[in-house]
Amino acid sequence: MELSPSQKTSIRYQFEVFCKKVIRGERCDYLRQVLRRAEQEVSFSDMPFDTLLRIGMSDDYPSSHYVFETQGHQISIADERLGEALSQIESAGRNLLLLAYFLDLNDREIGALLGIPRSTIQRRRQRFLDQMKQLLKE
Structure with a gap:
């Protein structure tokens, strides 16, 4: 059985609404994840100097010793x-x-x-x- 043009349009609109809901939900999940990560992360410019010294590395070559x-x-x-x-x-x-x-x-x-x-x-x-x-x- 063939669908009428109005039924095809209705199905297309329903699919578009469904896609928009999925995309909106993914966007909300992503923003929540970014906020959670931002609460745990610290910018290097906000870190105390002694912490930067502990986590820093330098190249050390035995030939220079x-x-x-x-x-x-x-x-x-x-x-x-x-x-x-x-x-x-x-x-x-x-x-x-x-x-x-x-x-x-x-x-x-x-x-x-x-x-x-x-x-x-x-x-x-x-x-x-x-x-x-x-x-x-x-």
Whole structure:
């Protein structure tokens, strides 16, 4: 059975109304989702600086570091001035400073590790530290 032109027009209008309802519903769902997301998101410009530092990243290439080895530990130093100053100090003094300031060993532990009395370690550490200060001042 063939539909009359008025029935075809009526069906077309019903379909258009249905499509408009579906599109309106999808629009409402989308706007609700955007509002929910906006409540949870924070703009980078609104974040505190310390939070940005924690979530930030920087490119770090091993070739730009000074690497020193002491007592089986590899110590990587990124600061160019400090690395250059350490490389100018004799190896015994450099090892002593690396053990004390980068591996956080005290004079007694360093003395036991190197087989040298604690008082000798203290004097040498101070002397090499003074050398480092002079090199860094230049």
